[in-house]
Amino acid sequence: MKTFDYQRATSAAQAASVAADAATKFIAGGTNLLDLMKLQVETPSRLVDITRLPLKTIEADGEGLRIGALVTNSDLAADERIRRDYAVLARALLSGASGQLRNKATTGGNLLQRTRCGYFYETSARCNKREPGSGCDGRGGFNRILAILGTSEHCIATHPSDMAVAMRALDAEVLTIKADGTERRIPIADLHRLPGDAPHIETNLEPGELITAIRLPKPLEGRHLYRKVRDRASYAFALFSVAAVVRMDAGRMADVRLAFGGIGTVPWRSKSVEEVLIGEEPGEVVFARAADLLLSDAQGYGNNDFKIDLVRRTLPAVLADAAQGGV
Numbered sequence: 001m002k003t004f005d006y007q008r009a010t011s012a013a014q015a016a017s018v019a020a021d022a023a024t025k026f027i028a029g030g031t032n033l034l035d036l037m038k039l040q041v042e043t044p045s046r047l048v049d050i051t052r053l054p055l056k057t058i059e060a061d062g063e064g065l066r067i068g069a070l071v072t073n074s075d076l077a078a079d080e081r082i083r084r085d086y087a088v089l090a091r092a093l094l095s096g097a098s099g100q101l102r103n104k105a106t107t108g109g110n111l112l113q114r115t116r117c118g119y120f121y122e123t124s125a126r127c128n129k130r131e132p133g134s135g136c137d138g139r140g141g142f143n144r145i146l147a148i149l150g151t152s153e154h155c156i157a158t159h160p161s162d163m164a165v166a167m168r169a170l171d172a173e174v175l176t177i178k179a180d181g182t183e184r185r186i187p188i189a190d191l192h193r194l195p196g197d198a199p200h201i202e203t204n205l206e207p208g209e210l211i212t213a214i215r216l217p218k219p220l221e222g223r224h225l226y227r228k229v230r231d232r233a234s235y236a237f238a239l240f241s242v243a244a245v246v247r248m249d250a251g252r253m254a255d256v257r258l259a260f261g262g263i264g265t266v267p268w269r270s271k272s273v274e275e276v277l278i279g280e281e282p283g284e285v286v287f288a289r290a291a292d293l294l295l296s297d298a299q300g301y302g303n304n305d306f307k308i309d310l311v312r313r314t315l316p317a318v319l320a321d322a323a324q325g326g327v
Contacts, residue, residue: 020179020208029104063218069108085219091226092166108211115157150265155199169259179208192266222247238262246322282323287316
């Protein structure tokens with residue numbers, strides 16, 4: 001591990017002001033950053049420790065909730081209001097990582113964790129996300145876990161977060177403070193960037209911009225499901241995941257919110273897929289139509305071609321459960 005300076009933040013504004021250069025990183029739970037530093041994928045010259053900032057509470061915010069960026073994944077999943085009103089989020093959190101990691105991982109850090117593409121972690125491999133302009137070995141290599149949506153010729157790395165998928169379905173907002181002290185609210189749909197020709201730029205945060213909280217809007221009525229397909233029952237990243245909230249009315253799907261993980265370079269949501277379902281009676285034909293629409297721009301790269309069939313099987317099953325009272 002390379003040497004680095006360490007600084008403990010005294011306030012959110014102070015933390016943002018001293019982290020405006022690209023070589024400085026914030027550290028909280030460190031569940032992703034420390035691994036990357038050990039491998040020298042990340043080599044910050046300075047760490048700004050934000051763990052003592054007062055960002056660890058979950059509070060009512062109008063009809064919704066404001067979640068401090070330092071609330072741990074375990075505490076968030078266990079909160080009574082989250083389990084009752086935002087069950088899709090609680091289920092997504094509990095499906096991620098291990099109990100030990102959830103005890104350390106923070107809400108803000110979870111949104112910003114980096115891909116688990118093996119070529120990103122292997123410093124001898126070509127990776128545009130790690131070293132811009134070097135190439136992408138994932139496209140022609142072992143890409144079983146990598147993305148089929150939102151890819152480019154420069155990157156096919158999958159976004160790894162389960163929590164972010166549920167947040168995307170819930171239309172969360174990300175609250176930040178910038179290096180100049182100004183604050184802003186970012187719809188979660190605008191937080192993550194598609195790789196395009198600059199996959200090393202993963203979010204629309206400015207240098208030094210610190211996530212201080214996440215705001216959830218008022219609860220969504222309906223059945224909340226999070227279905228995660230993976231290679232083993234725990235401590236594995238999604239091959240495909242679905243966050244679904246479906247409200248039925250008179251036998252028809254009156255409101256549908258869907259977001260997807262394991263298949264996109266960012267937490268994926270398609271409003272057109274939701275629109276094709278709203279107002280329809282549940283059934284194989286309409287579910288298949290939704291899956292086909294989701295996959296209309298999908299591209300497999302060899303080892304991950306199976307994800308296309310996996311989506312076609314899994315999405316209808318999730319929708320059937322949601323429409324009929326699944327778990």
